[in-house]
Amino acid sequence: MHAVQFTEHGDVDVLSYDAFDDPTVGDDEVLVDVKAGALNHLDVWTRRGLPGVDLEMPHIPGSDAAGVVSEVGEDVTRFSEGDHVAVTAGRYCGTCEFCRDGQESLCVNYHLIGEHVRGVHAEQAAVPEENLVTVPDHVEWHTAAAASLVFQTAWRMLVTQADVGPGESVLVLGASGGVGHAAVQIADYAGAEVYATASTEAKLDHARECGADHVVNYEEVDFASEIRDRTDGRGVDVVVDHVGPATWESSQKALAKGGRIVTCGATTGAMAETNLNRVFWNQQQILGSTMATPGEIDDVLPLVWDGTFEVHVRDVLPMSEVQRAHAMLEDREGFGKVVVVPDSEHDA
Numbered sequence: 612m613h614a615v616q617f618t619e620h621g622d623v624d625v626l627s628y629d630a631f632d633d634p635t636v637g638d639d640e641v642l643v644d645v646k647a648g649a650l651n652h653l654d655v656w657t658r659r660g661l662p663g664v665d666l667e668m669p670h671i672p673g674s675d676a677a678g679v680v681s682e683v684g685e686d687v688t689r690f691s692e693g694d695h696v697a698v699t700a701g702r703y704c705g706t707c708e709f710c711r712d713g714q715e716s717l718c719v720n721y722h723l724i725g726e727h728v729r730g731v732h733a734e735q736a737a738v739p740e741e742n743l744v745t746v747p748d749h750v751e752w753h754t755a756a757a758a759s760l761v762f763q764t765a766w767r768m769l770v771t772q773a774d775v776g777p778g779e780s781v782l783v784l785g786a787s788g789g790v791g792h793a794a795v796q797i798a799d800y801a802g803a804e805v806y807a808t809a810s811t812e813a814k815l816d817h818a819r820e821c822g823a824d825h826v827v828n829y830e831e832v833d834f835a836s837e838i839r840d841r842t843d844g845r846g847v848d849v850v851v852d853h854v855g856p857a858t859w860e861s862s863q864k865a866l867a868k869g870g871r872i873v874t875c876g877a878t879t880g881a882m883a884e885t886n887l888n889r890v891f892w893n894q895q896q897i898l899g900s901t902m903a904t905p906g907e908i909d910d911v912l913p914l915v916w917d918g919t920f921e922v923h924v925r926d927v928l929p930m931s932e933v934q935r936a937h938a939m940l941e942d943r944e945g946f947g948k949v950v951v952v953p954d955s956e957h958d959a
């Protein structure tokens with residue numbers, strides 16, 4: 612088969628789409644003929660190299676994909692040949708104290724398909740049964756491939772960790788990205804008044820289409836001051852911050868008393884300064900969130916499949932153009948998800 616791969620960490624030029632040994636299917640695994648994959652910022656970090664993650668080379672990147680089941684291992688019970696499936700990337704042990712408590716994304720051995728082990732940006736992928744969900748036949752491959760990681764992440768952040776409800780206000784930073792556009796839709800669905808930031812008018816229009824009630828161009832104004840102005844000095848109940856040091860101080864300033872910041876990532880770096888006066892006096896809460904539990908995934912993905920939530924696809928490229936696909940994420944132009952498809956499917 613052909614697979615996206617790299618043999619060393621580095622810039623986009625380490626990526627190629629070349630021949631790779633066909634995957635073998637374990638007893639608990641399902642062989643998926645991949646129809647489409649989707650990129651996440653995680654793919655960029657993994658390609659550049661993450662501290663403490665020692666990959667078996669060559670590495671196949673990719674945490675999101677969808678396709679058709681072509682073979683099942685002996686112990687597989689939930690899937691059979693011909694089923695449409697999508698990958699959910701989180702791997703967990705099932706036996707540690709957190710897994711036993713139903714908190715699989717806190718698993719002491721939590722790791723991700725595509726980040727720590729070989730991923731799914733290939734013509735075929737052997738995926739453990741527990742890392743697949745059924746996709747109804749009417750759902751387009753691009754949607755099926757691009758939904759899983761960002762919608763499960765945004766769902767756990769807003770619904771479980773921040774527990775957003777009607778009457779509350781939510782500010783989503785970077786609303787044009789994958790997680791951002793999912794977060795705007797989920798906050799809107801939860802009944803919140805949604806504020807969104809982005810850097811261009813086109814991206815702000817896109818945030819409005821996703822359900823944002825108010826938009827702020829952070830290139831033109833200080834978003835924290837703007838939020839305080841628009842809320843009569845109160846601030847918002849929840850800030851979704853996946854940016855990090857570039858926005859952290861402003862996120863705290865934009866927050867109402869008793870508000871919570873929820874973070875699932877830090878694209879501008881890991882170290883940020885926290886104003887502790889604001890934490891204790893305003894009783895702010897800082898909430899972390901990673902991926903989601905199988906139960907949360909079962910809650911959110913059907914809302915994508917039935918059209919309640921929409922996956923915005925920015926562009927679809929053949930896997931042979933994976934270097935350009937990665938560059939699109941790094942350049943932060945446009946909005947929505949970048950999808951890659953096996954060249955055989957792209958030409959079909």
Ligand SMILES: [Zn+2]
Nearest residue numbers: 704707710718
């Ligand atoms: Zn565990």
